[in-house]
Amino acid sequence: MLTKRIIPCLDVKDGRVVKGVNFVQLKDAGDPVELASFYDEQGADELVFLDISASNEGRKTMVDIVEQTAGKLSIPLTVGGGVSTVDDMHNLLRAGADKVGVNTAAVHHPEIIESGAKVFGSQCIVVAIDARYNEQWKDWEVYTHGGSKASGLKVLDWANQVKELGAGEILLTSMDADGTKDGFDIPLTSRVSNAVSIPVIASGGAGEISHFYDVFQEGLADAALAASVFHYKQFTVEEVKQFLQQNGVEVR
Amino acid sequence: MIAIVDYRIGNVHSVHKAVQALGYDVIITDDHQQLLNADALILPGVGAYQDVMKFLHETGMDEVIYQYVQSNKPMLGICLGMQLLCTESEEYGMQQGLNIIPGRVTRMQDKPKIPHMGWNKLQFKQNEWVQSLEEGHVYFAHSYHVEVEKEEDVLATVNYHGPITAMVNKGNVFGMQFHPEKSGTTGKDLLRHFLALTEKVIVS
Numbered sequence: 001m002l003t004k005r006i007i008p009c010l011d012v013k014d015g016r017v018v019k020g021v022n023f024v025q026l027k028d029a030g031d032p033v034e035l036a037s038f039y040d041e042q043g044a045d046e047l048v049f050l051d052i053s054a055s056n057e058g059r060k061t062m063v064d065i066v067e068q069t070a071g072k073l074s075i076p077l078t079v080g081g082g083v084s085t086v087d088d089m090h091n092l093l094r095a096g097a098d099k100v101g102v103n104t105a106a107v108h109h110p111e112i113i114e115s116g117a118k119v120f121g122s123q124c125i126v127v128a129i130d131a132r133y134n135e136q137w138k139d140w141e142v143y144t145h146g147g148s149k150a151s152g153l154k155v156l157d158w159a160n161q162v163k164e165l166g167a168g169e170i171l172l173t174s175m176d177a178d179g180t181k182d183g184f185d186i187p188l189t190s191r192v193s194n195a196v197s198i199p200v201i202a203s204g205g206a207g208e209i210s211h212f213y214d215v216f217q218e219g220l221a222d223a224a225l226a227a228s229v230f231h232y233k234q235f236t237v238e239e240v241k242q243f244l245q246q247n248g249v250e251v252r
Numbered sequence: 253m254i255a256i257v258d259y260r261i262g263n264v265h266s267v268h269k270a271v272q273a274l275g276y277d278v279i280i281t282d283d284h285q286q287l288l289n290a291d292a293l294i295l296p297g298v299g300a301y302q303d304v305m306k307f308l309h310e311t312g313m314d315e316v317i318y319q320y321v322q323s324n325k326p327m328l329g330i331c332l333g334m335q336l337l338c339t340e341s342e343e344y345g346m347q348q349g350l351n352i353i354p355g356r357v358t359r360m361q362d363k364p365k366i367p368h369m370g371w372n373k374l375q376f377k378q379n380e381w382v383q384s385l386e387e388g389h390v391y392f393a394h395s396y397h398v399e400v401e402k403e404e405d406v407l408a409t410v411n412y413h414g415p416i417t418a419m420v421n422k423g424n425v426f427g428m429q430f431h432p433e434k435s436g437t438t439g440k441d442l443l444r445h446f447l448a449l450t451e452k453v454i455v456s
Binding site: 001002003005040045067070071072073074075076090093094095096098099118119120121122123124168169197198199222223252 | 269303364389
C-alpha cells in the first residue's frame with residue numbers, strides 16, 4: 001500500500017527559515033539547505049519550502065536555495081509562496097523543485113492551474129488552500145495573501161474546482177488550528193479528503209505525535225505537514241513514524 | 253560518460269546530481285553524437301507525453317535513440333521516460349510512443365486518489381537482475397500507468413489498490429515509473445545498479 005507521508009515545512013524568508021505562530025511573530029530557526037538535508041536523513045518523505053519573502057530579491061534568493069537544496073536531497077521538494085505565473089513555476093522546477101505550490105494566484109487566475117498541469121503534468125501542481133471556519137456560513141472559507149484576505153469562496157467548492165482544473169494535490173492549511181498545537185483540523189481535512197479524488201496534505205495544528213495518527217485515521221489525510229514541532233525538536237520525524245507504525249499506519 | 257536526454261523542460265537537475273553523486277561523469281544534452289557515444293542513456297521523467305514525443309521527433313532524437321538501443325548499451329527511462337518507451341499513450345488523446353517496449357500507457361482507473369503520489373514498496377518479479385536488491389519503498393508521482401503486452405517485460409510492481417507496473421526491462425533497456433533520484437537509499441541503490449551495467453563488457 002501507499003504509505004502515509006510526513007512532510008516538514010520550512011517557511012523561508014530572504015534565505016532563512018522562519019516559522020510564525022498564527023502567521024505573525026516570526027522566529028529564526030536556521031539555514032534551509034542544512035535543515036533540508038537533516039530532515040532527509042531523519043526519514044522525512046518530502047519537504048516543502050514556503051517562500052514568504054515580500055520582495056523580488058527574496059524570491060530570486062529562493063531559486064538559488066532550491067538549486068542548492070534539490071541537488072542534495074534524496075526526497076521530493078515542493079516549493080510554494082509567491083508563485084504567480086507559469087514562468088515562476090518553470091523557474092522553480094528547472095532549479096530542481098519537484099512540485100510547485102500555488103495559492104493566491106490560483107484564486108485570482110484559476111487558469112494558471114490548467115496551464116501548469118498541461119505543461120508540467122498534474123503531479124507537479126500543488127494547490128495550497130488556507131481555510132478558516134466562517135461562523136455565518138457554518139462552512140469553511142478560502143483565504144488568500146498569506147491568510148489575510150477572505151476570498152468569499154467555499155473551501156469544498158474551490159477544492160473540487162482545482163481538482164477539475166488539473167491540480168495534482170491539495171495542501172490544506174487550517175488557519176483555525178495553525179499555531180495552536182491542539183491537533184490538525186479533523187472535520188475540515190476529512191471533508192475535503194472525502195470530496196476530492198486527489199491527495200490531500202493536512203497542515204496546521206500539530207503539537208503531539210498522536211495528532212499525526214488522528215489526521216490519518218480520522219482526517220483521512222494522505223500526508224501531514226508540520227513545521228515548528230520539528231524545527232524546535234519537540235519530537236522527530238523518526239519518532240512520529242515509529243508511533244504510526246506501532247499503531248498500524250503504514251509508513252516508509 | 254552518462255547522457256541525460258535534454259527535452260528543454262522541467263527538472264532534470266535532480267537526476268543529474270544523483271548520477272554525479274554516484275561518481276559518474278554526466279551531461280544533459282540534445283547533441284546526437286554525445287547521445288550515441290554515451291555509456292548509458294537516461295530519458296528523464298518530465299513534461300507532457302505529446303510535447304516530449306513531438307520534440308524528440310522534430311529534433312531527430314527519436315532516431316538517435318533507436319540507433320543507440322541497437323548498440324545494446326544500457327538505457328533507462330524514468331517516470332514519463334519509461335512511458336515514452338511504450339507503443340502508445342492515451343494522455344491527451346492517443347499518442348505514439350517510441351515503441352521499444354510493447355505496451356500502452358493508460359490513465360489509472362478505480363483508485364481512490366489519482367495521481368498515485370507517494371511511497372510504495374517494490375515487489376520484484378523472478379529476475380536475476382534485481383535478485384541482489386532490496387524491495388524497498390520508492391517515490392511515485394503519476395496519473396498514467398504502463399500496461400505492457402508481455403508479462404516477461406515487467407521487472408517490478410507495487411500494490412496501489414491493485415498492481416501498478418513499477419519497473420520494466422527488455423534487453424538493455426530499463427524503465428522505472430518511480431523517481432529513483434527521489435527515492436532515498438532504495439532509489440540510489442537501483443540507480444547505482446543500473447549504472448554498473450556500463451562497466452560490463454557487452455557482447456552482442
